[in-house]
Amino acid sequence: MENVLSLFKSVSNFLWGTPLLVLLLGTGIFMSFRLKGLQLRKLSTSVKFLFQKNEGDGDITAFQALATALAASIGTGNIVGVTTAIAAGGPGALFWMWVTALFGMATKYSEAVLAIKYRVKKEDGEVAGGPMYYIERGLGQKWLGVLFATFAAIAALGIGNAVQANSIAGALKQNFNISPMITGIVLAALTGFVILGGIKKIGKVTEIMVPFMAGGYILGCLIVLALNISSIPAAFGLIFKQAFTGTAAVGGFAGSTIRVALQKGVSRGIFSNESGLGSAPIAQAAAQTEAPAQQGLVAMLDTFIDTIIVCTFTGLVIITTGAWQSGLDGAALTTKAFNQGLPGPGGYIVAFGILFFAFSTILGWSYYGEKCLEYLTGSWIVKYYRILWVIMAGLGAVINLELVWSVSDVMNALMALPNLVGIIGLSGVVVKETKDYWERKKEKEAA
Numbered sequence: 001m002e003n004v005l006s007l008f009k010s011v012s013n014f015l016w017g018t019p020l021l022v023l024l025l026g027t028g029i030f031m032s033f034r035l036k037g038l039q040l041r042k043l044s045t046s047v048k049f050l051f052q053k054n055e056g057d058g059d060i061t062a063f064q065a066l067a068t069a070l071a072a073s074i075g076t077g078n079i080v081g082v083t084t085a086i087a088a089g090g091p092g093a094l095f096w097m098w099v100t101a102l103f104g105m106a107t108k109y110s111e112a113v114l115a116i117k118y119r120v121k122k123e124d125g126e127v128a129g130g131p132m133y134y135i136e137r138g139l140g141q142k143w144l145g146v147l148f149a150t151f152a153a154i155a156a157l158g159i160g161n162a163v164q165a166n167s168i169a170g171a172l173k174q175n176f177n178i179s180p181m182i183t184g185i186v187l188a189a190l191t192g193f194v195i196l197g198g199i200k201k202i203g204k205v206t207e208i209m210v211p212f213m214a215g216g217y218i219l220g221c222l223i224v225l226a227l228n229i230s231s232i233p234a235a236f237g238l239i240f241k242q243a244f245t246g247t248a249a250v251g252g253f254a255g256s257t258i259r260v261a262l263q264k265g266v267s268r269g270i271f272s273n274e275s276g277l278g279s280a281p282i283a284q285a286a287a288q289t290e291a292p293a294q295q296g297l298v299a300m301l302d303t304f305i306d307t308i309i310v311c312t313f314t315g316l317v318i319i320t321t322g323a324w325q326s327g328l329d330g331a332a333l334t335t336k337a338f339n340q341g342l343p344g345p346g347g348y349i350v351a352f353g354i355l356f357f358a359f360s361t362i363l364g365w366s367y368y369g370e371k372c373l374e375y376l377t378g379s380w381i382v383k384y385y386r387i388l389w390v391i392m393a394g395l396g397a398v399i400n401l402e403l404v405w406s407v408s409d410v411m412n413a414l415m416a417l418p419n420l421v422g423i424i425g426l427s428g429v430v431v432k433e434t435k436d437y438w439e440r441k442k443e444k445e446a447a
Helices: 002-015 018-034 043-050 062-073 081-089 092-117 131-139 142-176 180-195 198-227 229-245 258-273 280-284 292-320 330-341 346-377 379-396 402-425 427-446
Strands: none
Touching: 002 402, 018 092, 018 258, 018 402, 018 427, 043 062, 043 292, 062 198, 062 280, 062 292, 062 346, 081 092, 081 258, 081 292, 081 330, 092 131, 092 229, 092 258, 092 280, 092 292, 092 402, 092 427, 131 142, 131 280, 131 346, 131 402, 142 180, 142 346, 142 379, 142 402, 180 198, 180 346, 180 379, 198 229, 198 292, 198 330, 198 346, 229 258, 229 292, 258 292, 280 292, 280 346, 292 330, 292 427, 330 346, 346 379, 402 427
16 A cells, blocks of 8 residues: 555656646646737626626526636635645745736636537536537547546546545544544535535535635635734735745745745646646536637636635735744644634634635535546436545545545646647637637627
């Protein structure tokens, strides 16, 4: 077992090394140039489209599709990921997370455009889409689509389910002394209640849960920042300065170079918002929308909200309270920061954040895994997969997941590769769909 674990850890470290990070970030930069900075030019328009009712094919509204994607991407990475980046790379790592997110918005836009354009309508009336479909139907490379779906289905059970359940159990045990077994039973029941109803039930739950959990967490951050308001200007000064100079050793912080700040910022940013991994377009494909480009604009808000907003608030709390100098890492560092900034209830903000963020990830990724298996085997597998998903949510709370984490981490990296091939290979389609949409819109407004 130790040898197997060591092998997967080595493979994971190799796959998540510089080449993949450069490819993920490079795709975002490439699409940003091809789309002429659309993610910045049309940001306000994307907010307007978010609440616009649309007719046409699709199982859920544009907002529900975004909420489902956000449910999957806003997870422990927003609490632990940004903390890990700052703990290793210093405050400057947060700047590189922002850079990654800004370019990642173009990637997320492109994924959604392709997901809508190449989605299919199933015999039961539901739609299905995502990288496996645009790789097969757009590039004509079904074998690559099969690879993506296989890697994603395996990753979903681990990083999208069992690992999240384990995080919930750990937070409840530490803060409220609740037995992981009880957590597992309750979690399995709640998960089953939602996902057995399919994407429409998931969409209805996430459109309520996501604003509640993100809003509640941000409110907690705002309270801490209000109590430390005098430290905010200095915090931004550290972020911008140390992004280009590195961070000297101070307190329990060992110091870091520019290279470490950049590497950690990019890797944690991608881990947080999932731009380029190929997961989010599976949810976006289910949206009711008038045009691929329209849903693409809505989809890019996923990355903006996840990293530019939620991760920034976490980072500012860690920096303004000075906790980043403690030498701690992960959830322990986040908890320390909130306890310092808001003694008493501060730690509970982190606990409830992990609880809701992780549970929402379980819901969002259940749909991703389901659609990937459906692509591989047909619709008959769905009901069995949902039952397996519920069981894994319960087991994840009580078993050791070191091997599960390592395997799913490898699958997570592998699923990104065929997806990026699809985005780059179909970049011309994304540009044409975008251009045609805005030309039609101008003609309609002029008429």
